[in-house]
Amino acid sequence: MAEAQSGYYVPHGSHWPIIGSVGLSSGVIGAAGYLQGMDWGVYVMAIGIAITLYMVFGWFGTVIRESVAGYYNDKVDLSFRWGMIWFIFSEVMFFAAFFGALFYARVLSVPWLSGEDPLTSRYIWDGIMLNWPTAGPGNAALEFEPMGAWPLPTINTLILLTSGLTITIAHHALKAAERVKLVVFMWATVLLGLVFLSFQAYEYYEAYAHLNLTLGTGIYGSTFFMLTGFHGMHVMLGTIMLIVITLRCMAGHFSADNHFGFEAVAWYWHFVDVVWLGLYVFVYII
Amino acid sequence: MTATTHEVGHHDEPTGFTRWLFTTNHKDIGTLYLLFSLTMFFVGGAMAMVIRAELFQPGLQVVDPYFFNQMTTMHALVMIFGAVMPAFVGLANWMIPLMVGGPDMALPRMNNWSFWILPFAFAILLSTLFMPGGAPAGGWTLYPPLVLQMGTAFPFVIFAIHLMGISSIMGAINVIATIFNMRAPTMTLMKMPLFVWTWLITAYLLIAVMPVLAGAVTMLLTDQYFGTSFFNAAGGGDPVMFQHIFWFFGHPEVYIMILPAFGIVSQIIPTFARKPLFGYASMVYATASIAFLSFIVWAHHMFTVGMPLAGELFFMYATMLIAVPTGVKVFNWVATMWRGAMTFETPMLFALAFVVLFTIGGFSGLMLAIAPADFQYHDTYFVVAHFHYVLVTGAVFAIIAGVYYWLPKWTGHMYSEALGKAHFWLSTIFVNVLFFPQHFLGLAGMPRRIPDYAVQFTDWNMISSIGGFGFGLSQLLFLYLIIQSIRGTRNATAQVWEGAKGLEWEVPSPAPHHTFDTPPVVK
Amino acid sequence: MRLSKRTVLMVGALAALLGGLVQPAFADYALNMPQGVTDTSRDIYGLHMTILWICVAIGIVVYGAMFYSIVKHRKSRGVQAAQFHHSTALEILWTVVPLVILVAMAIPATGVLVDMEDTSDAEMSVKVTGYQWKWHYEYVDEGVGFYSNLDADSQEARRLGASRKPQSVENYLLNVDNRLVLPTDTKVRLLITSNDVIHAWWVPDLGWKKDAIPGYVNATWTQINEPGVYRGQCAELCGRDHGYMPIVVEAKTPEDFKAWLAEQKGGAANTAGGDAGADAGQQTVGTDTETVEDQSDPAGETTARADTGAQGGGSDSAAGGMTKEALMSQGQQVYSARCVACHQADGQGMPPTFPALTGSAVVTGPVDDHLDMVINGSAGTAMQAFGPQLSDAEIAAVVTYQRNALGNDTGDVVQPSDVQAAR
Ligand code: HEA
Ligand code: HEA
Ligand code: CUA
Ligand SMILES: [Cu+2]
16 A cells, blocks of 8 residues: 555556446437437437446546545646646637637627628628627517526626635635535535526526527527526536535545545636636626 | 556456456557557548549449438548547557656546547447438538538437547547656656657647537537527528638647647657757747647638638638748758668658658648639649648558557567568559549549539549559558568567667567556656 | 669659649640639639749759758668757748748739729629529529529439430530520629528639528629630539539620620510420520520520519410320429439438438328428428429429329329419
8 A cells, every 4th residue: 555655556447438438328329319309319318327427426436435545646636637627628618619609690690691791681681680689680570588687697696706715715624624614615615506506597497488588599599598508507517516525525535635626626616607707798798 | 756556456467358448558548549540541441432433434333422422521530530530549648658758648547438439439420321311421521501401310420529529638638647747757848759749739739629629519419409590590690600610620630630640750750860850849849839820720711601801811821821830840850861871661661751742732731721722722622632642641641650660669570671661652652643633633623522523534533543442452551561560470679770769669569568667767 | 772763763753743733745634723714813823823833842942852861861871870950040041931932922812812802893793592403693683583403414414324424415514504694894793692501603714712601692703804605513512412513604795795684684574475484494405505606595584584483484374284294294304303313213312301202291192282392492401492493384294293103193183373373
């Protein structure tokens, strides 16, 4: 064991990845089948998701066991950090694609389609004028209301910002080995995440039920729901990760100077937070 | 100070099938990647043979036009995502830990996962050939609205691309973590072999653009099934928006397929010229500049879509600029050869052919970058000729060169030099017969992606097809030589090549399963 | 020794290939970009040749140095490898020199591009719309418009396993039933768009191509200097028959063009009673494709008239009913010209993208639904509205044909008057 702490830990084979591959691929095969109206689609998808979850818990379980057993030295820890940072960066780029779509539509395609560019609007769209937010020249008769920045999105902004604060306090508490404070602020963060999610669910309900704003509401509906939807999914994932990490805090897995799992989740949470600020500004306000 | 440790109680190596399924060893995973890539090269090549057979003469002889389009599309997807990219990741797996003196890749379990997603993703992709409505047939660029006319295959293709993206991102993260964290303490950044440098930069390109591709295909999916209007003008979207997002991925993607090739060639030429690489630092800076520029040139694929003039000018200038750092690389290679003491073993021959033929592809690229002229070149065989020069005689030749270069290190046996040279000459001659006439076809007005053509294009197409069959058959020799080296009898020395320098040549051949458990010292 | 022979071989092979580009002896093979017939195309040709030669010159320097080194600096000659590994001066030099060369290229390129994008002061406009897989041309403000399909001879020779050889077809795959006629020496603005997927309109002799994007209009212009017939093709993958949607532009002198246009307009008003409408456009294409003659064949009139919409039907229905045999034979012609690309010759289609017509619920169901599908198409799918493209007689014929052939046997006979009623 002493040897294990001094060296770079390289496991000898692991069955989790192949299980993960089977899980992911059956999940997507099921999803694709479902989208094409095949009867077996949902079931295969459900099995795939179940296998993937089994893999996630098994894999992380193994890692946690190894970590607690002290197999990981600082170098391994650093590898995990590099991994997490660049994983988050890749997520940022995923959102960038959708922000790009939003900017493109607002700055280029909608003006081209509407009165500003005489050719397209004159020859194809009967000269219809469009102003953001719009459902597009083919849906000119569609009545809908855009989602305002007030009140829910603004409250949600404050909630997420506060949760960034609480998790930082929890982190400091962890470093200062203040167990009670740590656990309290972790649960506070989880709670804020859950409140955010329920507010967003309510917002979606409002949109569909009262604003006539749906995924099909042209480019505005598309960008609105895809951006906030993917963000919401990340908040959900982040909240689950927070819960797991809080339970691990309570189980005493982390020490004041060795708690990469905690930090990874905190980074992720901050990332979710920052993306939201972008959304708040570009989707709701401007 | 750091000795590597392995799972307690499991000191014996796993054997049999599960060894490959569960392996976390960078060499095993590298081997898996390389074998997968070779398989896909043959699958994609077989599709290219269908294309060339149909184009042998005007009129339809072999396949229906719709199936032809499936072949074109699948050929490109299989070659790019199945053959070239995994080959580079395989080489990275094998060589980066050896080159930087690390015990393994930084995240060994994830390394296994990033490989083992690929066979599943490609099983899904290839299975679409047998679905109602066939495989994707809208070109590898997946432009909507055409791509939305795909049959049952549609969501399967999208998800297969997602899986490939996940695999690439994990592979790239692993490379970055390995390079930053697993180097021997004395291996400073500016001492790293160029292959490692080019891969580091490639890995950044990968994590920056693969998620964007995932986003683009996700939008296709929601446009098709969930009523969104990203690419539909009636809803305020724009089909051209897809092209912007796609090429924001797509252009860096083509450099993903060439930067590691630059790295391989920069390893091989100094070895066989017995002279240090000329301009090491400028090579590193040039690579970084190419990577940076690759993010701001994407719309050169779209000069004809009707962009505003300012956009066209910007993308034209930015694209032209890439010739400068690429030129620096070419000049540095030539300067490395200058006053060296060269020998011409198979890896060196392929590397030299790379320099010559890649440059031809670069020149035609530069011609394409001239926007007004691209209004004539675009979507003709001139473009096809351009990208096969940079991809086949560029990326693929570099991979082949790298395989010959490192094969003795992997297997411990030499391949037959005489047959290797035969493989080189056959490949080089046939590949030019295959692709050079396509320049003429394009200039004379033959569009790409057509199964049938006007009769004045017959002669060059016949020549090109003959070159294609010849090139394809020559690759069987490559296969034979690989098998020969695996089975071989003539043992290789640790250094293998007289002029070879670097850590990977200090370990025995074949490289033991675990290397550098204690970090080496780099001079 | 052996090596140097190889080197010679390699250099030789490359030289031969490069030589191909400039050898006039190869003149039969089309090798280079056409110079074209517009100022733009000539500017582009000039740019193309300039860059080509610059690249060749750089290539000679780079390859020259490389091959010199390969020949002279080889171990077998007993040389000792030098050990230098950088030279800041040299590296700066070969960064700056290419940069200068690039600037020298960019300047003329910018000029040409700015000129190409300037669509102002056009004297007339033509709207070009891409369809899977044909073009539609509309002379804006003139009330003249028509579809342009691949010609019948090419149609026949292009089939998988066709007995007719492509070599026997004049301008195989580069010929159409109705040409786009343009005046020379006139700045013509082209407004390019699409009805379904992305296409691209390209005639090499005019010097550019432009994508046809559904829902958007792209403007470009041309000014043709010489009368003549210029051929091109769709240049953006647009599905199965992307290789089969050629473009033929016929440039006439402004006077001839005016005469042609007047005739088109007159023709549209005059065809009443004429049975020309019964001929599918493909069947009547002239074989004198290279002559720059007045093109007043009936096909042009038919489609021009059909295009103007509802009033097009009058003539045929006035005839008061056609026999089933006549409908079936004409229906087969229309079907094989217009429908097979998607629904296949045997009516099996390519499900799920293109449905089978054999046993289809629409084809074997109520006639009204069938007519509605053919006349109005199905929004959001490749099934386009054929109402504006075909005459009443043609639609009646093809619907009758579908209902009584391709494995269907409903016995229904649909008359042109039914079609007119359904419009
Ligand atoms: C490995 C892949 C690879 C590489 C490296 C490149 C390199 C380059 N490519 Fe290429 N390209 C592709 C793969 C690649 N390309 C593919 C796959 C497509 C088609 C995709 C599709 O549509 O399906 C494409 C298409 C493509 C287009 C679009 C054409 C069209 O569709 O109309 C353009 C236009 O600008 C272009 C330009 C360039 C340029 C300027 C370079 C430059 O990087 C080249 C730089 C190199 C040199 C110039 C040579 C060496 C330099 C010197 C010796 C110095 C001195 C030289 C001068 C000063 C001239 N490429
Ligand atoms: C890395 C990428 C890569 C590679 C390696 C290749 C390799 C080859 N490509 Fe590919 N190609 C693309 C990427 C690549 N291509 C892309 C991106 C496109 C654009 C697609 C699009 O338009 O969407 C394209 C399109 C494309 C076209 C144009 C199709 C069209 O526009 O309709 C053609 C036509 O000649 C072609 C030919 C070939 C040939 C002959 C090879 C050869 O080099 C292949 C040689 C290999 C083998 C043949 C396999 C090994 C041998 C055997 C299997 C033994 C049996 C042999 C025989 C029976 C002879 N390719
Ligand atoms: Cu229309 Cu290609
Ligand atoms: Cu590019």
